Amino acid sequence: MSGTWALELDGVTKVYGEQPPVHALRGVSFAVRRGELVAIVGPSGSGKSTLLHVMGTLELPSEGVVRIGGVDASGLSDRELSRLRARQIGFVFQQFFLAEHASVRENVADGLLYAGVPAVERYRRADEALERVGLSHRASFRPTQLSGGERQRVAIARAVVGTPAIVLADEPTGNLDSTTGASIMELLHELHANGATILMITHDAGLADQLPRQIRVLDGQVVSDTACDRGDVA
Numbered sequence: 001m002s003g004t005w006a007l008e009l010d011g012v013t014k015v016y017g018e019q020p021p022v023h024a025l026r027g028v029s030f031a032v033r034r035g036e037l038v039a040i041v042g043p044s045g046s047g048k049s050t051l052l053h054v055m056g057t058l059e060l061p062s063e064g065v066v067r068i069g070g071v072d073a074s075g076l077s078d079r080e081l082s083r084l085r086a087r088q089i090g091f092v093f094q095q096f097f098l099a100e101h102a103s104v105r106e107n108v109a110d111g112l113l114y115a116g117v118p119a120v121e122r123y124r125r126a127d128e129a130l131e132r133v134g135l136s137h138r139a140s141f142r143p144t145q146l147s148g149g150e151r152q153r154v155a156i157a158r159a160v161v162g163t164p165a166i167v168l169a170d171e172p173t174g175n176l177d178s179t180t181g182a183s184i185m186e187l188l189h190e191l192h193a194n195g196a197t198i199l200m201i202t203h204d205a206g207l208a209d210q211l212p213r214q215i216r217v218l219d220g221q222v223v224s225d226t227a228c229d230r231g232d233v234a
Contacts, residue, residue, distance in 0.1 A: 090159030
């Protein structure tokens with residue numbers, strides 16, 4: 001594949017159990033170009049969480065193909081998958097998942113821990129990432145000393161510190177008030193304007209409508225994709 005695509009899903013299904021089987025994803029296919037900002041939107045139970053896990057290679061599909069930066073995840077060993085995630089995928093969760101005993105700088109630098117980056121370089125990149133999200137002045141603080149919005153900015157800095165092929169943001173404004181959530185959306189737009197590829201998973205249709213492309217999911221299937229409506233993706 002060329003370097004055009006950050007993420008490709010082709011005929012992806014995910015089935016859990018056997019008696020009876022639960023079809024969480026049913027033939028999902030779409031592709032995301034490098035540098036896109038995309039919303040994956042749907043109600044609770046629509047398959048968004050399973051799709052997040054499959055896109056992030058945390059789970060492999062029952063059938064179909066997932067490619068990250070042109071690499072087919074199904075052909076990789078567990079160790080190779082871990083390396084792919086460390087180098088190609090950044091995760092942002094609404095619960096933040098920051099180590100409270102570590103400084104903000106250390107939390108961000110740890111985003112490079114499994115990518116084999118030497119410590120000095122990890123901290124240099126962490127400082128750059130914190131500057132991008134406007135938190136250089138909080139680098140020595142602990143997460144418990146920060147507001148919810150600041151902690152989400154730290155989580156975003158950790159996700160982008162390794163310049164991954166794609167950033168998966170799972171309900172990144174879900175635990176924040178509307179004003180703080182709006183500031184996080186503004187930050188995501190800024191990162192996108194600077195070249196980041198971002199997929200935001202949300203149940204909020206209004207929030208999704210603020211993004212340039214919306215992929216709507218229901219009952220494990222893609223029911224609409226505004227990129228296809230525009231003819232952007234073949």
